[in-house]
Amino acid sequence: MGAASKESIKTQKGELTRALILKAALEIFHERGYEETTMRSIAKHAGVSLGNAYYYFGSKEHLIQAFYHLTHEQHLAALATLPKGTTFKARLLTVIKLKMTTLQPYHEFAGVLFKTAANPQSPLNPFGSDSDPVRRASIDVFKDLVESANVRIPKDLKAELPYLLWLYHMGIVLFWIHDSSPKQRRTYRLIDTTVDLLDKLISLASNPLMRPVRKRALRLIEELREAANDVGGESLAV
Amino acid sequence: MGAASKESIKTQKGELTRALILKAALEIFHERGYEETTMRSIAKHAGVSLGNAYYYFGSKEHLIQAFYHLTHEQHLAALATLPKGTTFKARLLTVIKLKMTTLQPYHEFAGVLFKTAANPQSPLNPFGSDSDPVRRASIDVFKDLVESANVRIPKDLKAELPYLLWLYHMGIVLFWIHDSSPKQRRTYRLIDTTVDLLDKLISLASNPLMRPVRKRALRLIEELREAANDVGGESLAV
DNA sequence: CAAGAGTTTTGAACACGTTCAAGTATCAAT
DNA sequence: ATTGATACTTGAACGTGTTCAAAACTCTTG
Numbered sequence: 001m002g003a004a005s006k007e008s009i010k011t012q013k014g015e016l017t018r019a020l021i022l023k024a025a026l027e028i029f030h031e032r033g034y035e036e037t038t039m040r041s042i043a044k045h046a047g048v049s050l051g052n053a054y055y056y057f058g059s060k061e062h063l064i065q066a067f068y069h070l071t072h073e074q075h076l077a078a079l080a081t082l083p084k085g086t087t088f089k090a091r092l093l094t095v096i097k098l099k100m101t102t103l104q105p106y107h108e109f110a111g112v113l114f115k116t117a118a119n120p121q122s123p124l125n126p127f128g129s130d131s132d133p134v135r136r137a138s139i140d141v142f143k144d145l146v147e148s149a150n151v152r153i154p155k156d157l158k159a160e161l162p163y164l165l166w167l168y169h170m171g172i173v174l175f176w177i178h179d180s181s182p183k184q185r186r187t188y189r190l191i192d193t194t195v196d197l198l199d200k201l202i203s204l205a206s207n208p209l210m211r212p213v214r215k216r217a218l219r220l221i222e223e224l225r226e227a228a229n230d231v232g233g234e235s236l237a238v
Numbered sequence: 239m240g241a242a243s244k245e246s247i248k249t250q251k252g253e254l255t256r257a258l259i260l261k262a263a264l265e266i267f268h269e270r271g272y273e274e275t276t277m278r279s280i281a282k283h284a285g286v287s288l289g290n291a292y293y294y295f296g297s298k299e300h301l302i303q304a305f306y307h308l309t310h311e312q313h314l315a316a317l318a319t320l321p322k323g324t325t326f327k328a329r330l331l332t333v334i335k336l337k338m339t340t341l342q343p344y345h346e347f348a349g350v351l352f353k354t355a356a357n358p359q360s361p362l363n364p365f366g367s368d369s370d371p372v373r374r375a376s377i378d379v380f381k382d383l384v385e386s387a388n389v390r391i392p393k394d395l396k397a398e399l400p401y402l403l404w405l406y407h408m409g410i411v412l413f414w415i416h417d418s419s420p421k422q423r424r425t426y427r428l429i430d431t432t433v434d435l436l437d438k439l440i441s442l443a444s445n446p447l448m449r450p451v452r453k454r455a456l457r458l459i460e461e462l463r464e465a466a467n468d469v470g471g472e473s474l475a476v
Numbered sequence: 477c478a479a480g481a482g483t484t485t486t487g488a489a490c491a492c493g494t495t496c497a498a499g500t501a502t503c504a505a506t
Numbered sequence: 507a508t509t510g511a512t513a514c515t516t517g518a519a520c521g522t523g524t525t526c527a528a529a530a531c532t533c534t535t536g
Contacts, residue, residue, distance in 0.1 A: 049486045118352030120416060127416045178365045179465050186465050227417050227424050287516045
């Protein structure tokens with residue numbers, strides 16, 4: 001949780017400056033929205049020069065990436081305090097709801113997270129490559145969840161389940177962004193409904209009788225994911 | 239098919255200029271990609287001034303919108319020659335494959351279509367409002383398909399099916415964009431597999447025994463879509 | 477302390493999307 | 507023909523994201 005995502009920062013002062021800029025950015029994003037916020041205003045608000053902002057964040061989009069990383073770590077921190085012993089369903093419910101709670105303060109501009117979600121480079125792309133560390137970390141949350149759960153799930157399903165749950169969670173976030181009901185109650189209701197549904201579906205799919213159907217579905221999913229992983233493409237690193 | 243999407247164009251010469259600019263844009267997009275193409279180069283290539291390009295296309299993104307509209311009309315034109323009498327499955331297969339054939343020439347830069355797909359304004363957004371004419375036209379293709387098919391599908395499912403098929407088709411397009419296999423063979427294989435699956439699924443869901451399950455699933459889908467339709471928001475019109 | 481090797485910071489400069497006030501073309505009505 | 511209205515066209519100007527060469531800082535080593 002301590003390490004900054006930029007390995008190229010060498011001094012303590014540097015880390016501080018970086019944090020200052022990110023903080024300023026989030027504040028102005030919150031006030032004015034992403035598009036309306038200029039890099040100049042961020043730099044000014046942070047008390048640094050324009051060029052300095054670019055020294056730490058290679059582009060305006062990198063600020064979003066950093067934002068996503070930040071909320072991910074907050075999510076992890078929130079999860080750390082969680083008891084491990086409960087049922088799969090209860091844990092899934094908590095993981096998802098904590099995710100939303102973490103994002104809550106940024107509801108107004110969280111939409112930018114998806115701005116580039118269809119871009120092959122983006123870690124949020126459903127068909128994106130697993131090589132991206134941000135994406136991996138994000139899916140790992142669900143990997144832990146699946147592994148720590150005391151349910152019997154067939155190996156084949158267990159292998160794909162983290163990705164599938166991650167995908168489900170992305171769908172929820174997308175819905176949440178559009179959700180203009182007070183306090184996003186609608187989203188929370190949707191989570192209750194769908195987690196219940198998912199839990200039942202997983203139980204059903206784990207039944208030995210369902211093996212052929214499950215196999216076929218998983219083969220399809222695998223094929224879907226496969227296509228993406230042989231794309232070259234530069235990552236968003238500076 | 240004849241009417242240009244810009245109602246404000248009054249003269250024949252105007253239509254010509256507009257077409258010229260769009261043609262130039264698509265050519266340079268094809269050569270250099272969307273981001274690398276400047277509005278200045280488009281104007282130059284079309285033999286008009288920069289300001290003139292903006293007279294017909296309010297922004298660079300409007301060019302994408304126009305591009306989408308163009309391929310949609312090409313798709314419609316291709317569909318018009320189709321016999322109506324075949325099975326639902328055969329028709330769905332053809333509709334989807336024709337869509338891909340229509341998009342084929344633009345595979346290299348079609349990714350920009352999804353650039354804004356998560357934006358609430360975008361007609362391609364899964365949770366977007368049905369009020370957008372582009373989106374409506376796009377879904378209407380599947381509405382026609384469902385209605386012209388001589389299969390017995392329960393009313394409740396029939397109502398949602400066009401949207402669901404549209405969503406499915408968007409997924410295929412998204413996959414296709416990432417598909418770097420020669421001639422996008424992978425996508426065509428995927429279409430074969432999934433259309434077969436969908437057809438079976440629809441048959442299954444239409445079975446009276448499945449009524450309760452179907453009802454529950456449809457209620458969920460309805461809830462998903464509902465949330466989007468009470469968002470205000472300006473459209474992308476000039 | 478001085479020199480030197482990083483590391484961080486600066487602000488001017490550039491290219492591009494977009495806006496707009498002013499100009500030109502077209503054509504119907506007098 | 508002249509006028510006036512409407513549609514179209516122009517290019518200069520603005521703001522913004524981004525780049526980069528040079529300056530300033532920091533810290534180790536002699």
